[in-house]
Amino acid sequence: MALLVVYSCCLFLAQAAYATAFSEGNLEWCSHQCTCLNNYRTVDCARRMLDHVPSLSNLTVNLYLDNNRIERIAPETFQTLGNLMMLNMEKNAIRTAAASYFCSLQNLQILNLGSNKLEAFLIPDNLTADCKLPSLKQLILSNNRLSALPPNLPNFTPSLKLLNVSFNTIRSVSFNGSFSMLMSLRVLDLRGNQIHQIMADDFAGLKAIPLNTLSLSECGIVHIEPEAFHEMTELASLSLSRNLIGYNTLEAIFTAIGNDSQLVQLDLSEMFLQNVTASLLGMLKRLSILDIFESSVHYVEPGLFDLLPELESLNVGHNELHELENVGALKQLRWLNAEWNHLTELDLTDLDALQSIDVSGNQLKMLPGGWLGAKENLQLLNVSHNMITSIHPEAFAGLSLQQLDLSHNWLSTLNDTGLQRLRKLNLSHNRLSVITPQLFTNVADTLEDVDLSHNNISNFQQAPFKDFISLQELNLAYNRLGRALGEGLLCDIFSSMGHLQQVDLSANEIVQISAGQWQHLHHVNTVALSYNHIKRLGDASVIELTAVARLVMDYNDLSAVDVDVLDKMDYLEEADFGNNPFACTPCVALPFLRWLNHSTVRILGKADRQRYQCYMPPEFAGQYLLDYHPTIPDADCKPHRERHRSQLDWTMIAVAVAGVVVFIILVTVLFFYTQICQKIKSLHYRWQIRYREVSGVEFTNDPKV
Structure with missing residues (x-):
């Protein structure tokens, strides 16, 4: 029994010693230049200004050496790291790499040498069996100075799935027969090279493998022989964007691919295609994503959409389109981007699968009723930067939008939209002067973000923001609410916004915010009052903002900052008082300067001399506020x-x-006026009686008298 107890104690001590030996703080196992995690399986040496690879434990599995100054790799550097599976050495200054440097890394799966100065990746012809990387899946050599593809690469990395040699100086591609050994290769990235021509046999070695994704964008390609992609039967994604390939060449290429094409994604962005026709793309019947962004397109043939029944995403933004017809034929379309064209109308009634529509930057003048149909799946609608002056009451009928952007239009009034689950509404940069309660009839309890900035709103009538229980951000900047806030006319505007976190009242001609305006904002943490005419913190009643963490009051008329107010704002973390006309007189500036020295509140832009400078008296004008050191005793x-x-x-x-x-004088005058009037009335009455008696004696005709 005693032996068992001794054995247990020894085992416990051994385990404790093992755990201690592998603790993160033990420098014997972890270089002081790195951070070791997960029992030395993950070693982070990134951003340590290293010029060499430090000594590491053979337990290392993931090694980060990126963003350093390493210029060379010694042949023996990784000999003891047999368990390494991921090596990241991007953003260094390595000039040469060779297969022999990595022969011992038989378990390596990811090798990243991107963003270095590599001019060659040396792989000898007589590569031995023990100097191959059978487990390597990803090889990243992007952003280097390679002028050719690494020779004998298939022998060195037989299981490669992703090869990224983008943004080098490769002038020609020739995937010979040896590349047919890369049966696992799925992604080939050749972007940003200098490949001006592609011949028919350049991809001969790739036609026998199931390559899925090929990117040739930004290569300056002017010509591709039609048969170049022929027989690449598994190719699903092809990017030719930012090249100078003509319409006729593209038509010949896609015709050669034929109706059996497996292309699902095609990128023809930033090219020069005036027309997109059925003869150009009609044979690619399995296309799901078509990107023709900023390609100078003037015309899209309506019949094309009848030939693309599986299209789900269409991007024709930033072109010269005046019309886009027959979009309704794309029954599977979920994402439509037609921004920044010249469209005056668009019929989307039959597209029930749509989830996102962006038609911003066009020439729409109104939104007619039913132009979208009843789309329960539509989540985002962007019609900003148009010329919309009116919206039909049924324009959004049956929709379940979560985001609606109507900014940068010409709307002067807007009533009930009919929406019920809206979370984000942008009405900025319009001509709204009145916000009616009907606008938020069905969305008051779901709206989280409302932007009404850059309008002409001077007041809110009939409490339009009633029951806004979910609102978190409210932007009212660049309106004319200063008078209403100063006169206390908006006391109920925030009454139901108990969860509001950010409010922006910048540029509203505010001189004063009367007490009680903020009393319902118990959770607001950011308040912006920039570009107003507030002279003192107390004039803005900011002391009522008990939970505010960020206060922005730059570009006001503050000559001093009242520290008594700031000291009562217990949760304040950041403040901006820049670009105010500070008075650099001792008794005015001294309290704020002392507060800056001991407060933990971060003053935004404090070091900018142009933002915090003296304006008065004249002899200190232009001086940096923090350079002002008054010598007057407190x-x-x-x-x-x-x-x-x-x-x-x-x-x-x-x-x-x-x-x-004044009150006594008024009372006295009133009293005397009352007494004198009574006396005058009495005298007048007596005079009338006497007058009647006398006149009765003198003028009676009674003979007895």
Whole structure:
């Protein structure tokens, strides 16, 4: 029994010693220049200014050496790292690499040597069996100086799936028969090279393998022989963007591919294609993604869409289209981008699968009723940067949009949209002056982000923001709400926005925000009041913002920052008071300067001399505020403050006394006026009686008198 206890104790101590030996803080196993994680399986030596590869444990599986200054790899560098599976050495200064450097890495799966200065990747003809990387799946040699593909690559990496040699100086491609050994190769990236011509037999070695993705964009290609891609039966994604290939050449290429093409994704962006016709692309019947972005397209043949029944994504943005007809034939279309063309109308009624529509930057003047149909799947609609002046009440009927962008149009009024689950609404840069409650009838409880900036709104009537229980961001910048906020006319505007986190009231001609405007914003953390005319923090009632963490008040009329207000804002983390006319007088600037020295609040742009400088008095104009060091003792400022406070108190007393005196005078005048009027009435009455008596004696005709 005692032996068993001793054995258990020894085993426990051995395990503890093993764990200690492999702890992250033990420098015996981890270089002090790196960070070791997961029991030394992951070693992070990135961004350490290294000029060599440090000594590492043979337990290393993932090694990060990127963003350093390594210029060469010694043949013995990785000999002890037999368990390495991922090696990242991108963004160094390596000039030469050879297969012999990596022979010991039999388990390596990913090798990244991108963004170096490699001029060659040497693989000898007589490569031995023990100097191959049978497990390597990804080889990244992008952004180097290679002038040719690595020779004998199939012998060195027989299981390669991805080869990235983009953005080198390769002038010609010749995939000879040896590349037919790469039966696992699926992705070949040749972007950004200098391949001006592609001959029919350049891809001969690739036609026997199931290559799936081929990128030839940005290569300056002017000519491709029609048979170049013929018999590449598994090719699903082809990118030819940013080249100078003519229409006739492209037509011949796709005709040679034939109706049996497996192409699912085709990128013809940033080329010069004036027309997109059925004879150009009609044979690619399995296309799912077609990208013709910014290709100077003037005309898309309507009949083309009848030949592409499986198209799900169409990008014809930034072209010269005046019309886009027969889009309704694309029954599977889910993403449509037709931004920045010259479209005046667009019929999308039959596209029930649509999820995202972008027709911004066109010439739409109105949105008619039913132009979208009843699309339950549509989530995003962008019709910004058009000339829309009116929207039919049924324009969005039956939709379940989550994002609607109507910004940069000519809308002056907008009523109920009929939407029910909207989360983000952008109405900025319009001509709205009135926001009616009907606008938010069905979406008040779902809206999370509302942008009404850059309009002409001066007031809100009938509480349009009622029951906004989900709203988190409200942008009202560049309107005319200053007078309403100063007079307390918007006390109820935030009453139901208990979850609001960001509010922007910049450029609203605000001089003062009366007390009580912020009282319902218990969770707001960011308030922007830039480009207004606020002279003191107290004038903006910011002390009511009990949870605010970021306060932006640059470009106002602040001559000083009231630190008494800032000290009461317990959660304030960032503030911006730049570009204000600061007064550099001792008793005005001294409290704020002292506050800056001890406060943990981060002042945005504090080091920018142009943003924080003195404006007055004239002798300090242009001086950096933090360079102003008043020598006046604080005791000398106390009488100034007391005198100011005393003057303020006497002023208030004088005003109160004057009010009492005026009141007494008014009461006295009223009293005397009442008494005198009574006496005058009495005298007048007596005079009338006497007059009647006298006149009765003198003028009676009674003979008895």
